[in-house]
Amino acid sequence: MNALILIAEDEPEIAEILDAYLTREGYRTYQVNNGQSALDVQPLLKPDLVLLDIKMPGKDGWEVLAELRRRGDTPVVIVTALDQDIDRLQGLRIGADDYVVKPFNPVEVVARIGAVLRRTGVSRTEAVLRVGRLEIDTQSYVASVRGSGAGSERGRTDKNSGEPLVLTLTEFRLLAHMAKSPNRVFTRSELIDACLPGGDALERTVDSHVSNLRKKLDKAGAADMITVVRGVGYRLADA
Incomplete structure (x- = not known):
């Protein structure tokens, strides 16, 4: 299972970025916008890393960090506008694994998170994603539906074998992206940002790609894996 990052940030735009x-x-990922919520969900979600702002309503980041350290050794990366050396030292003294000052380059933040997870022995992602009978190899760009029955048409008897889905690159990206967070609802704008290079595609373009993808899954025996959530976007079910 891919590493889960808990984002504790009260500025919506920064959290979304x-x-x-x-x-x-x-x-x-999972987002909360205050310190108390971060502490409430942490024992339930058991995130692999917490991305923590300091200036939040209710309990601030210092209190959250101190409580997380009392509870265990979940990695914490602080992301804050506090740029004084005394603040950095306090964060590291309490137990933060890294300290990033706003404004930041989001690519750098992701890289720092990866470095912390490597140091703590948490894998960022797996090469092969499995959701229900769906199997996606993100390195070879092959997706298949296990036990789809396609193999029996060629005389194979292994019910777990699957016929590869013939997907376009965009269809594969959409499927793999949703497979990384099964049952989560993805908005069309999220899918555009993550899967369509350039980010200038229209929402109806996403609808077209997803429609074609659903038809191919249906033909392979995996009907209704991708469902439409009206007014929101799409969900890939793990059943």
Whole structure:
């Protein structure tokens, strides 16, 4: 399972930017906008890393960091506008694994997260994603539906074998992106940012690609894996 990053950030625009860059790189994400919520969900989600702002309503980042350290050794990367040396030292003293000052380059933040996860032994992503009977090899760009019955037409008896889906590059990117977070609802704009180079595609372009992808999954025996959530976007089910 891909590493899960808990984003604790009260500025929506910053949270969305971090979320977009992290999901694009294969991480799972969960957002909260205050310190108490971060502490409430941490024992339930058991995130692999917490991306923590300091100036948040309710409990601030210092309190959250101190409590997380009392609970265990979940890696924490601080992202804050506090740029004084005394603030950096306090963060590291309490137990932060890294400290990033705003404004930041989101690519650098993702790279720092990857470095922290490597140091703590957490894998960022797996080469092969499996969702239900769907199997996606992100390195060879091959997706197949196991036990689809396609193999029996050629005389194979292995019910777990799957016929590769014939997908365009964009269809493969959409499928792999949704497979990294099964059951999550992705908005059309999220899918554009993550899967369509240039980011200038229209939402109806996403609809067209997803429609073609659903037809191919249906033909392979995986009907209704991708469902439409009206007014929001699309979900890939893990059943």
